[in-house]
Amino acid sequence: MNFINQFLTIAKPYSQALLALAKAHSETLRAFVVRHPQHVTAVLAAVLLGGGGGAFAVANLGPDASNLPVRTLVETLETPKLEQQVASLEQKTLKLYRNDITRGSDTAESLLRRLGLVDSAAAAYIRQNPEVRQALLNRSGRNVSVEANEQQQLLTLTTRWLKSDSDSQFQRLVITRNDNNKFSVRTDTAPLTASVRMAGGTVASSLYAASDEARLPDTVTRQLADVFSGQIDFHRALRKGAVFSVVYETLEAEGEPLRTGRLLSAEITNDKKTYDAVWFQEPGQKGAYYTMKGDSLRRAFLASPVPYSRRTSGFGMRQHPILHTQRAHTGVDYAAPTGTPVMSVADGVVVESSYQGAYGNMVVVQHNGQQATVYAHLSRMQVKRGQSIKQGDVIGAVGTTGLSTGPHLHFEFRVNGRHVDPLTLAQQGSAEPISSALRTQFNQRAQVARSQLMAAAQMRQGNVQ
Numbered sequence: 001m002n003f004i005n006q007f008l009t010i011a012k013p014y015s016q017a018l019l020a021l022a023k024a025h026s027e028t029l030r031a032f033v034v035r036h037p038q039h040v041t042a043v044l045a046a047v048l049l050g051g052g053g054g055a056f057a058v059a060n061l062g063p064d065a066s067n068l069p070v071r072t073l074v075e076t077l078e079t080p081k082l083e084q085q086v087a088s089l090e091q092k093t094l095k096l097y098r099n100d101i102t103r104g105s106d107t108a109e110s111l112l113r114r115l116g117l118v119d120s121a122a123a124a125y126i127r128q129n130p131e132v133r134q135a136l137l138n139r140s141g142r143n144v145s146v147e148a149n150e151q152q153q154l155l156t157l158t159t160r161w162l163k164s165d166s167d168s169q170f171q172r173l174v175i176t177r178n179d180n181n182k183f184s185v186r187t188d189t190a191p192l193t194a195s196v197r198m199a200g201g202t203v204a205s206s207l208y209a210a211s212d213e214a215r216l217p218d219t220v221t222r223q224l225a226d227v228f229s230g231q232i233d234f235h236r237a238l239r240k241g242a243v244f245s246v247v248y249e250t251l252e253a254e255g256e257p258l259r260t261g262r263l264l265s266a267e268i269t270n271d272k273k274t275y276d277a278v279w280f281q282e283p284g285q286k287g288a289y290y291t292m293k294g295d296s297l298r299r300a301f302l303a304s305p306v307p308y309s310r311r312t313s314g315f316g317m318r319q320h321p322i323l324h325t326q327r328a329h330t331g332v333d334y335a336a337p338t339g340t341p342v343m344s345v346a347d348g349v350v351v352e353s354s355y356q357g358a359y360g361n362m363v364v365v366q367h368n369g370q371q372a373t374v375y376a377h378l379s380r381m382q383v384k385r386g387q388s389i390k391q392g393d394v395i396g397a398v399g400t401t402g403l404s405t406g407p408h409l410h411f412e413f414r415v416n417g418r419h420v421d422p423l424t425l426a427q428q429g430s431a432e433p434i435s436s437a438l439r440t441q442f443n444q445r446a447q448v449a450r451s452q453l454m455a456a457a458q459m460r461q462g463n464v465q
Helices: 002-011 016-024 026-035 037-050 052-059 082-091 108-114 120-128 130-136 207-213 218-227 422-427 436-464
Strands: 096-101 143-148 154-162 169-177 183-191 193-202 243-253 256-270 273-280 288-290 310-313 316-319 326-329 332-335 341-343 348-355 361-366 371-378 394-397 408-415 418-420
Touching (some): 108 120, 108 130, 120 130, 154 256, 193 436, 218 256, 256 436
Antiparallel strands (some): 310 332, 348 361, 371 408
8 A cells, every 4th residue: 555655655746647558557567666767757757748649538428519508798898989080180289390591592482382381471571581581581590390280381490500600609590370361480599519420431533522422521621631631642552452441520519510619539440551530639738730659740730732632834934834835833733623722821911912914813922931831723712812721721722824725733832932842841840749758648639540540440340241
């Protein structure tokens, strides 16, 4: 009997069918357990599997489902009052939002039409209000956002632009329509916020084309070329396959980019050599670009007044393209589209800004008592005689005025009135490296710059793949 109790304990988790089987064959099982106790569990599992069909057969012996009692439940449901819901929806106002960019040829009607609005009252208000008319009409490039109702009528219009006398603030004009169908306008001033952006590209033909492909703003491209002008000749030494990564700031007004800020850091790999730069500003001092090791990149003169143009004629004797005679070419010519910005290569004072015969529109900048630079054939001049300017300031735009065969800049470098090859400008001295007192602060800034440039490089590689 002890054996049966032992077996029942082992077999308890299994079906009652196994219990009956155990009682019928108790002696056989006793001998098996004594000789092979370790196999008891395996035998039980096999018996259970083998008896599965029997268990299924027993289950099939249950009552027929068709003979079971059937019970019907009925529950009344309230249908929603659709009329009230429709009435409630009709009371809600649907608002539509759109935005577009102003054009110089815009009228009040054409601007509103592009924004999807049909609103004669709003058009009349824009025409008649001097503050609104000045902000929206005869302007190009301003982003305009509107809020409209279901009848395509103006509810709110907002536009933003840079404040003319500030680099850190923007102005915002807002037109609103009240419940009495009357319009009002307000203009206020708010601070710009700076955000960091990253980009990168690979040179296939020129730095300008690669930057355009990477959707890099022209102002950032110019800064990039300026920073490395003392190390890379972008006209002759830039190789196909060169790669660059940049980190720059964008100044935004409530999330809308209004202006591109400063180039914060950059890296260029050209001809298997890597160059890097980071912006750093000492307290109370003018900021400058340095290598990641702390060496200054600021040169006395920029290498070129039009950084990413094509040099078409060098300094020295040549056959004049119009006069067809051999004569000295006193400067360097840079071919570029009409309107391309021309920058002063160094700090100085404008001593000439006028039309000068064969030179066309010409600007002369005196940099010190001995050195001066000349910019000729300009399509326009943006500085006046006696004006002080800084290195990199735009003094005019490329053109083809005077004796010229096509759009280009004629650039000269004069020392005590004598013409010198302008290509020697890039070798004119550099500033001091980071001081030891600021080394720790600079190293922290450089470490952040390295991390950002690494992220920009990964973005560039991802775009290629």
